[in-house]
Amino acid sequence: MKALRWYGKGDIRCETVLDPQIEEPRDAIIKVTSCAICGSDLHLYDHFMPGMQKGDIMGHETMGEVVEIGSSIKNLKVGDRVVIPFTIICGECEQCRRGNFSVCERTNRNANLAAKVFGHTTAGLFGYTHLTGGYPGGQAEYLRVPYADTTHIKVPDGLRDEQLLFLSDIFPTGWQAAVQCDIEPTDTVAIWGAGPVGQMAIRSALLLGAKQVIVIDCVPERLSMAQAGGAIPIDFQEESVIERLNELTRGRGPEKCIDAVGLEAHVSMKHPDTVLDRAKQAVMLETDRPHVLREMMYVCRPAGVLSVPGVYGGLLDKIPFGAVMNKGLTIRTGQTHVNRWTDDLLRRIQEGQIDPSFVITHTVALEEGPQMYETFRDKKDGCIKVVLKPH
Amino acid sequence: MARHRQMQSYKTRSQGSAETLARGLGWFSLVLGAAELFGAKSMASWLGVERQEGLIRAYGAREVATGIGILSQRDPTAWVWGRVAGDALDLATLGNALRDRHAHHDRVALAFGAVAGVTVLDVVCANALTGQNAQPARRFDYSDRSGLPRPPNQMRGAARDFEVPRDMRIPDALRPYRQPQRIGRPQPSM
Secondary structure: OEEEEEEEOOEEEEEEOOOOOOOOOOOEEEEEEEEEEOHHHHHHHOOOOOOOOOOEEOOOEEEEEEEEEOOOOOOOOOOOEEEEOOEEOOOOOHHHHHOOHHHOOOOOOOHHHHHHHHOOOOOEEEOOOHHHOOEOOOOEOEEEEOOOOOOOEEOOOOOOHHHHHHHHOHHHHHHHHHHOOOOOOOOEEEEEOOOHHHHHHHHHHHHOOOOEEEEEEOOHHHHHHHHHOOOEEEEOOOOOHHHHHHHHOOOOOOOEEEEOOOOEOOOEOOEHHHHHHHHHHHOOOOOOEOHHHHHHHHHOOOOOEEEEOOOOOOOOOOOOHHHHHHHOOEEEEOOOOHHHHHHHHHHHHHOOOOOHHHHOOEEEEHHHHHHHHHHHHOOOOOOOOEEEEOO | OOOOEOOOOOOOHHHHHHHHHHHHHHHHHHHHHHHHHHOHHHHHHHHOOHHHHHHHHHHHHHHHHHHHHHHHOOOOHHHHHHHHHHHHHHHHHHHHHHOOOOOOHHHHHHHHHHHHHHHHHHHHHHHHHHHHHHOOOOOOOOOOOOOOOOOHHHHOOOOOOOOOOHHHOOOHHHOOOOOOOOOOOOOOOO
16 A cells, blocks of 8 residues: 655655554554545654654554454444544543543554653554554555544545544534533634644534634744634734733633644744754754744743644743742643544534534545655645645 | 646756755855864964964854855755855955965965865855745735635634533633633632
8 A cells, every 4th residue: 555654854755565464363454545634644744753763654643444344343344434532441440431632542563652751651542652652644545543442433425524534633623622621602703824734623622602802923824724713813922922822811811722733833033042952952952842832931921821732742942830830820831632522523524513524625545645745844825724635 | 626636747857956955055164164163263374374364264163154054945046145145255265375475386376276166066056046046936815715605704603512622721810800700610719
């Protein structure tokens, strides 16, 4: 089969590899009908996340049709249409029973490695470094799904792939980002980053009833899409984020702040800390660029909430934790507990409350994936979300 | 409904080469800058311009700053032009040293030739980057892509039927003052 494989910084190749096989009784094989490039794939593309090996298959936003099942699978059959959540879950461990699926205790094949880096293991993830199990990803013609009896979202016919695919990651990620803000009708929610997760977080915050949603970015087309979803745009290259947020909140600051940017904050001379972070990254004195975290901690209203769906990988410098402590801020973060939200979100899609396909700007064949990684990373050609079609 | 656009790969070899060359020049700046900063005394002595040690160190700091600028920016064009300006300064300083009777003229001439060679590379790179930037940028407007069935102000709160799980609620003491409390929740102790 064909698959997109990682070979190093900026080096993704479409190559022919062996088809996946059933390895365990709880496995299933799916024929991928649609998959997408996620913003967090770009952290691998730019080689900011440790634990990748040459030849690893990329991708964790995938859906398709079941073509083969393991001997112990009772709730799936060949021909079923499924979306695959990016978190691999056993459904049986204590964390899964609590609904904390992204920290499933059993599915990471390299649990010892993860425990060394993070203190304790987190769930196995598709196509996302050997720290999270080294599972082959879904930017391929076929995908082996481990723990498939729990790691799937069965979806009905009658809805297009494009409406359903993002149940795998960005829609529940944006949703969880807003949910963990516990939005009140009087709240202003400020969202940094108008990429795909930011766009989903904007719609989620609006649907959950925020009085005002503000988005901070510098890419005009992304701001225009954010505005279409009801957000007030702030272009951080053109205006002062702090001044504008204070204006829009009568000097009180937003009650809820969402970081949908993560470790690769935009580097700009206007924000000297980003240049310093970039220089430190270049000489391996720091792993991430946490400008957004710093800004959120500074502008958030006292007793507010910081929600961090943006991915961070390691060690961050100059975090103003004094502001967090003295203002009594609450920080909520984590990889998304996808299956915790998908029944509800699928219902909302079916009822027409939201159509997540609005975010797609490019649909191409799998073979064009390597070029699209660059287009997406460099925000060229108006690119916001890329869907790949393997067949 | 989102409109899907089919597209072709469009990156040209020359664009990729200019960016690669710029990255190489960025690293070159860092290495040369570090050498000038930490080896200014030896460098000045080798060229026979001992009194210029402070100036060499300052040029080293400039090189390091330029290197960081090139390597940290997605679009390094301005920083590469900055290198060209720095080259002009270097050439003027070396030209001046050629008139200094204490300087080792053969070594200064060698350094002058090396800087002139790098200047050519810098100009070629800066021109290539400027050329690719000069291509008219297409504007994209996604203001018709809400993903919502009705205007956003009519969709505000459409998902209020969703109950936030207990582990994701904020403490009651942090809720807005004088807001009606939810059933079963204690009043804030204020």
